[in-house]
Amino acid sequence: xxxxxxxxxxxxxxxxxxxxxxxxxxxxxxxxxxxxxxxxxxxxxxxxxxxxxxxxxxxxxxxxxxxxxxxxxxxxxxxxxxxxxxxxxxxxxxxxxxxxxxxxxxxxxxxxxxxxxxxxxxxxxxxxxxxxxxxxxxxxxxxxxxxxxxxxxxxxxxxxxxxxxxxxxxxxxxxxxxxxxxxxxxxxxxxxxxxxxxxxxxxxxxxxxxxxxxxxxxxxxxxxxxxxxxxxxxxxxxxxxxxxxxxxxxxxxxxxxxxxxxxxxxxxxxxxxxxxxxxxxxxxxxxxxxxxxxxxxxxxxxx
Numbered sequence: 001x002x003x004x005x006x007x008x009x010x011x012x013x014x015x016x017x018x019x020x021x022x023x024x025x026x027x028x029x030x031x032x033x034x035x036x037x038x039x040x041x042x043x044x045x046x047x048x049x050x051x052x053x054x055x056x057x058x059x060x061x062x063x064x065x066x067x068x069x070x071x072x073x074x075x076x077x078x079x080x081x082x083x084x085x086x087x088x089x090x091x092x093x094x095x096x097x098x099x100x101x102x103x104x105x106x107x108x109x110x111x112x113x114x115x116x117x118x119x120x121x122x123x124x125x126x127x128x129x130x131x132x133x134x135x136x137x138x139x140x141x142x143x144x145x146x147x148x149x150x151x152x153x154x155x156x157x158x159x160x161x162x163x164x165x166x167x168x169x170x171x172x173x174x175x176x177x178x179x180x181x182x183x184x185x186x187x188x189x190x191x192x193x194x195x196x197x198x199x200x201x202x203x204x205x206x207x208x209x210x211x212x213x214x215x216x217x218x219x220x221x222x223x224x225x226x227x228x229x230x231x232x233x234x235x236x237x238x239x240x241x242x243x244x245x246x247x248x249x250x251x252x253x254x255x256x257x258x259x260x261x262x263x264x265x266x267x268x269x270x271x272x273x274x275x276x277x278x279x280x281x282x283x284x285x286x287x288x289x290x291x292x293x294x295x296x297x298x299x300x301x302x303x
Contacts, residue, residue: 008080010044011073013037014052018062018070023055044069096281097126100145105224106268107131111147114292118285125281133222138273144282146271151264159276161286162269163293167242170257175234177255183237186213189258193236195219197227 016026017037027037045052052066062070102111108131115127130136136143138158153160170189172182183189194215217236221227224244231238232248237257248254276283 007047008076010040010047011069011076013040014044014066015070015073015077017041017053017060018066022060096124097128098144098281098285099128099130099142100147100285101130101132101136101141101143102147103149103268104131104133106149107147110293110296111289114289114296117292118288121288122284125285138271144272144279145285147268148271149266149268151266153267153269156271158271158273160269160271161276162267163290164268165265166268167265168239168263169242169245169259170237170239170261171231171245171249171254172237172257173232173234173253174255176231176236177257179234182255183257186258186261189237190215193217193219195221195227195230195236195238197224197239198222 013026013030013032016030017023020026020029023037023041024034027034030037032040041053048065048069050065050069051063052069054061054063100115102108107129112129112131115129119125119127130143135148136146138146147163149166180192181188183192190213194217196215196217196219198220219227219230219235221230224240227238228240228245228248230236231240231245232253245254249256270286270289272279272282272286274282276286
């Protein structure tokens with residue numbers, strides 16, 4: 001790549017000398033010294049094996065080979081300038097295609113509404129949305145933005161934007177607690193049927209008071225909706241995001257268990273391949289999503 005750029009530099013300097021009619025004027029235009037321009041011309045002539053300019057102390061004369069080099073060089077410079085303009089324009093576009101992946105449940109319940117509003121506000125955008133319980137590869141799957149859930153942001157070569165936190169709580173149906181008792185400690189919790197959710201590639205256990213615990217139970221599901229349904233049915237104790245069961249708790253269908261335990265929040269955020277300042281379309285979408293998330297009523301999540 002460096003070698004190809006050097007060739008462009010050689011041609012650009014040569015064409016500038018022809019345009020200005022002298023080495024010194026071309027040097028001033030390019031911000032270079034006259035000896036540097038002279039050396040650059042010599043390098044180009046050596047690379048092409050032809051004399052391009054006959055130079056005297058007072059004037060320059062373009063040779064036949066030089067005229068061919070100038071004509072072709074002008075086309076190369078024009079094409080490169082056009083390329084620069086197109087790349088610069090692409091970085092400022094507020095239209096185009098975005099390929100975005102979401103955690104399945106959060107994506108369908110929260111982000112699908114945001115995407116619908118976004119396309120109404122920006123009809124020139126084309127969105128390809130993938131709702132998946134699995135992590136897609138940003139490079140192999142050509143993903144522009146991946147919304148993910150994490151406890152600790154994994155090391156990666158991409159950029160990340162945290163959006164909001166998920167507070168996990170332990171819940172159970174009153175009927176289950178009446179029959180099996182309400183645990184008062186982690187030790188007692190381990191004696192209950194603990195229903196696990198394997199979500200977004202995260203582990204099956206729970207982080208409590210800075211420690212990681214794994215519990216035994218008769219249910220592992222990758223669907224938060226099913227874990228909630230099992231809890232409502234009185235099958236055991238489950239851990240769910242607080243916003244996912246607020247309405248159930250208000251209506252007495254579920255009860256929070258061990259509410260004073262310190263649990264590590266999870267973060268919902270966006271991961272993307274290029275800096276936001278280098279991709280206007282990514283920046284526009286994430287700004288829109290952040291604004292909508294500030295307005296979103298998570299108490300409606302379980303409707």
